[in-house]
Amino acid sequence: MLALFTSHVQCSSDQVPLQDYTCQHPPYTIHLFSKVPLVIYISNFLTPSERTHLQEITKGTFAHSAVADETGQEGLRQTRTSQSTSVARDPIVRCIESRALLFQGFDIPRSHLEPLQLVQYGNDERYHLHTDWFTTADRTTPDVGGNRLTSFFVYVAARNLTGGGTNFPVLEGKYDERWCEFVDCDEAWENGVTFRPVPGNAVFWQNLGEDGVGDPATIHAGLPVTSGYKLGMNIWTRQGPLDERFRGVDEEDA
Numbered sequence: 001m002l003a004l005f006t007s008h009v010q011c012s013s014d015q016v017p018l019q020d021y022t023c024q025h026p027p028y029t030i031h032l033f034s035k036v037p038l039v040i041y042i043s044n045f046l047t048p049s050e051r052t053h054l055q056e057i058t059k060g061t062f063a064h065s066a067v068a069d070e071t072g073q074e075g076l077r078q079t080r081t082s083q084s085t086s087v088a089r090d091p092i093v094r095c096i097e098s099r100a101l102l103f104q105g106f107d108i109p110r111s112h113l114e115p116l117q118l119v120q121y122g123n124d125e126r127y128h129l130h131t132d133w134f135t136t137a138d139r140t141t142p143d144v145g146g147n148r149l150t151s152f153f154v155y156v157a158a159r160n161l162t163g164g165g166t167n168f169p170v171l172e173g174k175y176d177e178r179w180c181e182f183v184d185c186d187e188a189w190e191n192g193v194t195f196r197p198v199p200g201n202a203v204f205w206q207n208l209g210e211d212g213v214g215d216p217a218t219i220h221a222g223l224p225v226t227s228g229y230k231l232g233m234n235i236w237t238r239q240g241p242l243d244e245r246f247r248g249v250d251e252e253d254a
């Protein structure tokens, strides 16, 4: 979460020319996993060229991820050993933002999105059980748009990856074998559900109930990467608009 508060706009000189770019959404496929909480697995949410672009524009910008403790203090914790970075907004990133907004209907403005966050994991790195919604009032003030209404965790890259699935211990497993393409069917029944980190795919879920209260059933973890490399991306939608201070200035909004 540190990234949100140190968000900055970078323009690397080796960026591809974007003048001729037009935003086109890929024909992704949705698989409704759970209605309450709402959990949807999405295939082909990102195109291969978007995945490459995200890696190129964030090269060399990763720092150890910070998490907030119960008192709302940011700190480097053993709970999260991955490295993260905030993604600067450019036309391709804006296209991915638009897709995430459209996925949720026509009613959510761009100002409700936090800057996209990339998270990378090497060997033995993980993110222990947590919720994406905050439990303390000082993390959900109006200037940051309140709490996190929804999350997408998008798999951007996987190189020689074993482990590294996204585990929801409270969700119930499924019986139909077709789920095994998206869910780790070797996971012990009592461990809940582990989504497979397939590059381009994503898991979407709703953190808050209709009453705006955080749903404990959305607790999840990034399981340890037992070999290889995993790169993911958080797209978090707040309940309301974030201040420019946290979102970064967006010329297109002017």
Ligand SMILES: O=C(O)CCC(=O)C(=O)O
Pocket (backbone or CB within 6 Å): 119, 127, 132, 153, 164, 165, 166, 167, 220, 221, 222, 223, 232, 234
């Ligand atoms: O790495 C994952 O699979 C999940 C990461 C996550 O939950 C987060 O960054 O909030």
Ligand SMILES: [Fe+2]
Pocket (backbone or CB within 6 Å): 130, 131, 132, 220
């Ligand atoms: Fe998370």
